[in-house]
Structure formats: C-alpha cells, structure tokens
Amino acid sequence: MKQNADLYMKHDQFIPLSFLPTGKKARVRALMSKGISRRRMLDLGLILDTEVEALQKSPFGDPVAYLVRGAVIALRSEEASDILVEAM
Amino acid sequence: MGLTKQSTGSSVLGFKPHIERQHPGQKIIALAGNPNVGKSTVFNSLTGMRQHTGNWPGKTVSIAQGSFFHKGVHFLLVDIPGTYSLMANSVEEGVARDFICFGDPDAVIVVTDATCLERNLNLVLQVLEVTGNVVVCVNLIDDARRRKIRIDLEELSRLLGVTVAGTSARSGKGLDRLMDEVWTVTHEKPGCCRGSPLKIRYHEAVESAVGLMEPSLEAALNKKLCARWTALRLLEGDENLLESIRNYLGYDLLALEAVSNSFQKARKILIDAGIDQDLFRDIIVSGIVRKAEEISRRVVAMEEPGHYTRDRKIDRVLTSRTWGIPIMIAMLGVILWITITGANYPSALLADALFWVEDQMTALFLSIGAPAWLHGLLVTGMYRTLAWVVSVMLPPMAIFFPLFTLLEDLGYLPRVAFNLDSFFKKACAHGKQALTMCMGFGCNAAGVVGCRIIDSPRERLIATITNSFVPCNGRFPTLIAIITMFFAGIIEGPFRSVISALMLTGVILLGVMMTLLVSRILSRTILKGLPSSFTLELPPYRKPQVGRILVRSLLDRTLFVLGRAVAVAAPAGMVIWAMSNIHIGGLSLLSHCAGFLDPFARLIGMDGCIIMAFILGFPANEIVIPLVIMSYMSTGSMMEFESLVRLRELLAANGWTWLTAVCVMLFSLMHWPCSTTCLTIRKETQSWKWTLISFLVPTAAGILICFITASVARLLGLS
Numbered sequence A: 001m002k003q004n005a006d007l008y009m010k011h012d013q014f015i016p017l018s019f020l021p022t023g024k025k026a027r028v029r030a031l032m033s034k035g036i037s038r039r040r041m042l043d044l045g046l047i048l049d050t051e052v053e054a055l056q057k058s059p060f061g062d063p064v065a066y067l068v069r070g071a072v073i074a075l076r077s078e079e080a081s082d083i084l085v086e087a088m
Numbered sequence B: 001m002g003l004t005k006q007s008t009g010s011s012v013l014g015f016k017p018h019i020e021r022q023h024p025g026q027k028i029i030a031l032a033g034n035p036n037v038g039k040s041t042v043f044n045s046l047t048g049m050r051q052h053t054g055n056w057p058g059k060t061v062s063i064a065q066g067s068f069f070h071k072g073v074h075f076l077l078v079d080i081p082g083t084y085s086l087m088a089n090s091v092e093e094g095v096a097r098d099f100i101c102f103g104d105p106d107a108v109i110v111v112t113d114a115t116c117l118e119r120n121l122n123l124v125l126q127v128l129e130v131t132g133n134v135v136v137c138v139n140l141i142d143d144a145r146r147r148k149i150r151i152d153l154e155e156l157s158r159l160l161g162v163t164v165a166g167t168s169a170r171s172g173k174g175l176d177r178l179m180d181e182v183w184t185v186t187h188e189k190p191g192c193c194r195g196s197p198l199k200i201r202y203h204e205a206v207e208s209a210v211g212l213m214e215p216s217l218e219a220a221l222n223k224k225l226c227a228r229w230t231a232l233r234l235l236e237g238d239e240n241l242l243e244s245i246r247n248y249l250g251y252d253l254l255a256l257e258a259v260s261n262s263f264q265k266a267r268k269i270l271i272d273a274g275i276d277q278d279l280f281r282d283i284i285v286s287g288i289v290r291k292a293e294e295i296s297r298r299v300v301a302m303e304e305p306g307h308y309t310r311d312r313k314i315d316r317v318l319t320s321r322t323w324g325i326p327i328m329i330a331m332l333g334v335i336l337w338i339t340i341t342g343a344n345y346p347s348a349l350l351a352d353a354l355f356w357v358e359d360q361m362t363a364l365f366l367s368i369g370a371p372a373w374l375h376g377l378l379v380t381g382m383y384r385t386l387a388w389v390v391s392v393m394l395p396p397m398a399i400f401f402p403l404f405t406l407l408e409d410l411g412y413l414p415r416v417a418f419n420l421d422s423f424f425k426k427a428c429a430h431g432k433q434a435l436t437m438c439m440g441f442g443c444n445a446a447g448v449v450g451c452r453i454i455d456s457p458r459e460r461l462i463a464t465i466t467n468s469f470v471p472c473n474g475r476f477p478t479l480i481a482i483i484t485m486f487f488a489g490i491i492e493g494p495f496r497s498v499i500s501a502l503m504l505t506g507v508i509l510l511g512v513m514m515t516l517l518v519s520r521i522l523s524r525t526i527l528k529g530l531p532s533s534f535t536l537e538l539p540p541y542r543k544p545q546v547g548r549i550l551v552r553s554l555l556d557r558t559l560f561v562l563g564r565a566v567a568v569a570a571p572a573g574m575v576i577w578a579m580s581n582i583h584i585g586g587l588s589l590l591s592h593c594a595g596f597l598d599p600f601a602r603l604i605g606m607d608g609c610i611i612m613a614f615i616l617g618f619p620a621n622e623i624v625i626p627l628v629i630m631s632y633m634s635t636g637s638m639m640e641f642e643s644l645v646r647l648r649e650l651l652a653a654n655g656w657t658w659l660t661a662v663c664v665m666l667f668s669l670m671h672w673p674c675s676t677t678c679l680t681i682r683k684e685t686q687s688w689k690w691t692l693i694s695f696l697v698p699t700a701a702g703i704l705i706c707f708i709t710a711s712v713a714r715l716l717g718l719s
C-alpha cells in the first residue's frame, strides 16, 4: 500500500481502475497486485499500456464490467483498485 | 449442465493424462483453447458425441474423449477444459496443461474465437512454445461475420507458422478442412514442419538465461518436453510444473545435477540483470501479449468498431441497478410458470395411459391365476411407483430443463453471477459460486463437479457444501405437486398456475438465501478466510439454436428420468410394498418403521411415513412423493390416480394440513443431497469428512427450520 501511495504522489493523474467512471476509457499504467491475482490479470492481457473501458456496474455497484482487449471482464473493486490507470 | 455420466464426473476421475490408444495407428488430438470458444461444439461435430455446451466460460471442467475416422485414419479427440494460459493457476488449467505436455498428443487443435481473436492468440502463442504440431481453428466465423469482423486467415497462418482453419462449428462449416489439416500435421515427419512455428524472443537477459539451461534440459527431458519452454517455466518459479514432471515423467528435474547447476547459473544472470520472479513473469507475459496484439492488428479488420453495441444495450438493462435483480426473478418465475402450466396436460395424459396399463396387467395376472403376493410386488409395488414417477415427476423435469438450457446458451448465466456477486462477496464466497448454484438447478451432482471453476480450495468447499440448497430438477416436481395441491388449489382458473409459479419462485429464493447465509456461516467458522481474487468473463450474447436445444434436452431428460425410474423407483416401490405387507407382531414392517420415526417427524411438522420416503428417496429425489403415496395407500384405501385433487384427499385423510405441506417443502429444499451427489462430493473433495459435512449441513438446516416453523405455527394456534 505504501508503494501505492508513492505512485499517487508521483503521478496524480493516475487513478485506481475502480475509480474510472462508466463509459470512460483509460490506459493501464501500473499493476500493483501480487501473486495469483496478478497472474490472472496478466492472463487476461492486462499489461502496461493496455486500453480499458469501464462498461457497466452491477446492480450493487460492485463488481464492474470492463472491456479489455475485446473481451468483457467483470472485476471486483479489490482487484480493480490494484490497477492504476490514466484516464484518456 | 446436465446429468450424464460425463457431467456427474465419473468420466473425469479415472483420467490419466496418458490416454491409451484404442488402435495401434490411432492419433491423439487435443482440443485446447480459451473458455467458451466452442471447443466442445467442435468436439461434438467431429465425433458425433454430445458433450454439454453452453454460453459461459467454465462449462467443461473435465476431459472427454471421442473418436472419429478421417481419410483412413483413426483419430482420438480429447476435449479439455478452457484455459486462458498454460501457466496453471487453477485446477482445470492444470488439467489442460498436463494433457498438452504429458498426454503425448500427436497434434493440438487450438480453438479460438474469431470475435475476440487478440486475447485468444495469447494461448495460441503459449501452445506454440510447447509444441509445433498445432492447427489453429478460428471458430465462430459466422458470429464474426455478423459483427462485421473479417480475419485474414492466410496471413495469420503465415505469421504463426502453422496451419489455420476457419470454422463455424455449430453448423459444421469448415470442419472438413480442419480435419484435413489435422491429418496433414499428424502425417508429417516430426521436425520437418513447413515454415517454423513462431517463437517469441524475449528480453536479452531472459534469452541468455534460457539458452544456458537448454542443453542440460534437452539431455534430461529426452524430447518428452520442449526444453526451451521448460526452462522458461522453471525460471519463472512454476512449482506446479515440477510436481507434474515428477508425477508423469517420474523424476525430480532440479535434483539432476546438470540441470540444477545450469539453473543456478541462469538465475544468477537474471539476478544480475535485476530480474526477480515477478518481473520475469511480467516480461514473458508482456512479450506474448504484445505479439498477439501485433498479429491481431495485421489480420483482423473491423468495419465498425461499435460491433457490440447491441450487447452493451442489453447488458445495460439486464444488469442495471433498478432492473437487474427484478428481471432475473421475473425470468425465473416465467420459466417456472411455463413448466407448471405445460406439465399439466402431459401429466394427466400419461397418468391415464399408465394406469390403464396397470388395469390390464391386473387383469392378466388374475386370468393366469398368479399368486396375490406376486401381483402385489410387481404391479401394486413396482409398476405403480414407476407410473407415479413417470406421470407426475417426469413432465415438469422434461419441460424445465430445456428452458434452462436455452437461457444458458443465450449467455445469461454469467450475468446472473455478475448481478449476484456482491451478495457472495459479503458471504466471503467466490463470485462463480453463483454459476455452480445455477448448475445445481439442473442437477446437484453436476453443480458439485462444476465447482472446479473455483480455484481457491476454501471457496470451492463452500460452494460444494451449499450446492444442495438449490432444488435440483428432481425436487422441482415435488415442490410443484405440493404447491398445486395445497396452496394454488384455493382459486380456480388461469391464475392458479401463476400462484403456483410465484410460490415456487419464493421457495427457490429461500434456497438462494440459505445458500448465502450458510456460506457466510461457513466462512466465519470451519472455513475461515477472505474472498480470493475473482475475474469473470461476460461472453457476448449468442443466438441459441432453439429447436435443437428443445428437442435434444427434452429427449435427454426424458431418457434420463426413465432410466432412473427403472433403476431406482422400481426397486424402491417393491421395498415399500414388501415392507407394508410383511407383518411382525400384527403390524407391518412399514408401520413399525414409520412408528419409530413418527415422534421425531411430528416434532418437525411431518409424519413417519414422509421421513421414511425421504430416506428411501436417497438414491433419487423424484421418488419421494410417489413413495409417500404408496405407503399411505398400502395402509388401506386404494385409489386410482384421477387428479391432484384426489391426491390431496388421500393426503388429507392421512393427516396432512397446510403445515405438513410447508414442512415437506422446506425439508425437500433442505435435506441430505442424493446418493449420486454424495458420491460426487466424495470424488471431488477426496475426503469422507467433507462429504459427511456436506451431508449434515443441509440436513441440520432443514431439521432446524422445519422445527421452528412447526413450533411457531403450533404456538400461534395456526395448526
């Protein structure tokens, strides 16, 4: 988490993916997750500079569906907040 | 979803990754690919078999095999679970990887989705690192065309260095070509591929580390596994692969001196370059993903970028804040309403026919002068139970099932999981548990096998234990019959089935709530833990093949229920008949048993006969109500089936009140899983302890809730 805070300070234009409003696009700038969760993100093609679009919130606001490399992927806020993006 | 041998798991567990060839010259072909790209559909079209397919990722969780014959060669095709990568993050990914690596396939067909080629290419590139004997099948070409996506297959083939075939597996287009290519690949001498399969070059330090390990690995692996790929995995720290090598090749790779020396040196190179294991993996994955992106840019042409706008619009309604949940419940209600309404007519028809046959049989037995006990055992006991199961239980099962399959094929199930996920998260459970729960509607055993899509063992156990809280197909008719007899009967006319459907929906929602509650309790007590990471792909909506699904699953279901009726209901009917006709000390055996169970049964709002029926119904839930009827009838009043109204009279004469009806419904919703499900749980968890817990948890919940209901009703003087 400390690392997270550093990154925020360095680049205040980066936001966690979970903050991206629906309908907006962004580019991945840093992947903070570790271990299995990180692997899963990588497998889906979520690497640096990947374009993502927040498509649709679920009825209770979490999870959110994102468009990643042509596929629609739902992520819970825990995973999405570990992905730092730059809004486009 | 379904209840064949395959889906209930018996085909899975005998699986050894080394599949035996049935004929000496037979070629083994593996079908790999991302989830939900149509692998099972390709499999079915080629082999003429009927693996279950469905529009959601994770439909197939085990390995199935089937054979086909092409140009004079026998092929054995192996359908493996869909995976996003070969890096084995979950059980079924491990199964897939092990088969490709150690199953010794002569060729691998990598099935890809033409509408999402870029992401699919990741896996293609990874498979190419393991083996060059690959044919890439670009499936769903028809769907891509509809969405105005064009793919240059020739260019793709040139870039990948392997053959590419475009198919529309559902209509069978392009499969001949695919088989030709498979034939060609398996008949080339190894090593002399035309062109060479694409190999990705990574960061310099990675390449030199790998280069350093290759010679020692080549010697150690003796062509059983690609040395370059193994080096990459070892450097990445893939413990799981080492374990598989130990299992299948029989030795510990890193225990070999040459390998471990070169491994240490290679590690040093990486450390000097500042590359730790996480970064290493990032480099590998980025290399693959970038390559896929580059290839996709060159071969995919989209005429209009908004090709999914329709799907987005549908999603905006089906998963919206206001409408998401109500539509879901309404959809369930409508399906149940169609089931109830639709079942009435065939049910009456079947009953007429079957009980007419009974009369004829009785006449026959009389005319040949057969002894009364023989007639009793075979006709009154066995045949009549069978007739009850077929006439009352079969029609709702045969109608509900195809409807559910239709929704599944449309792609609605992942949306259900998406809508419900926040509840499951609060229960500290996995979001995909909603999917396994949905499969439970078809069959709890299938639902339990489906739990493999959940990677974390803790959450998988929660999903397994709670699966039987959703009523399976075999329990629906019980619920429907009781609702129709005791509650909807108060009003006449077309609204009757609406009331029934509403009540049944309520019962199911109660089951879902119990699932969540019990999951929550489990994650606070014996299965403590936090929710693990979760990603869920929402596939595009696809037009289901309505006619084919309806006919097929109707037939499947009917045959299945008939088979089970013969195997289970018939013997159980004989047992009940025998028990009610063998007398000890002036009372029948049945009365003894029922009497023994009675005090306890009364406490939870039922009677001894009902509990007996539930116990005898352990092998199949659909025989519970028929057994109750049989045991009441045997204690005196004989009756013919005319309508559910008459049945109600019989039950009322035996002391049923509305409270009994409610308790039977609750207990039917929550009691021990059927024997097939228990055995499946044992196989899946490999533990009797968890099987026992899965048996006890719903049973305890049912007893407790029935007890509370009965006590409260009695205290309030309602019953």
Ligand SMILES: Nc1nc2c(ncn2[C@@H]2O[C@H](COP(=O)(O)OP(=O)(O)OP(=O)(O)O)[C@@H](O)[C@H]2O)c(=O)[nH]1
Residues within 6 Å of the ligand: B033, B034, B035, B036, B037, B038, B039, B040, B041, B042, B052, B053, B054, B055, B056, B057, B058, B059, B060, B061, B081, B082, B083, B139, B140, B141, B142, B143, B167, B168, B169, B170, B171, B409, B410, B542
């Ligand atoms: N339009 C169209 N639909 C297809 C085609 N092939 C498969 N489908 C549909 O795509 C969905 C997924 O097919 P499956 O065969 O279950 O996919 P799978 O790859 O086995 O999926 P998993 O077992 O979950 O990995 C089903 O609804 C199929 O009916 C095709 O060529 N065209």
Ligand SMILES: [Mg+2]
Residues within 6 Å of the ligand: B039, B040, B041, B052, B053, B059, B060, B082
């Ligand atoms: Mg499949």
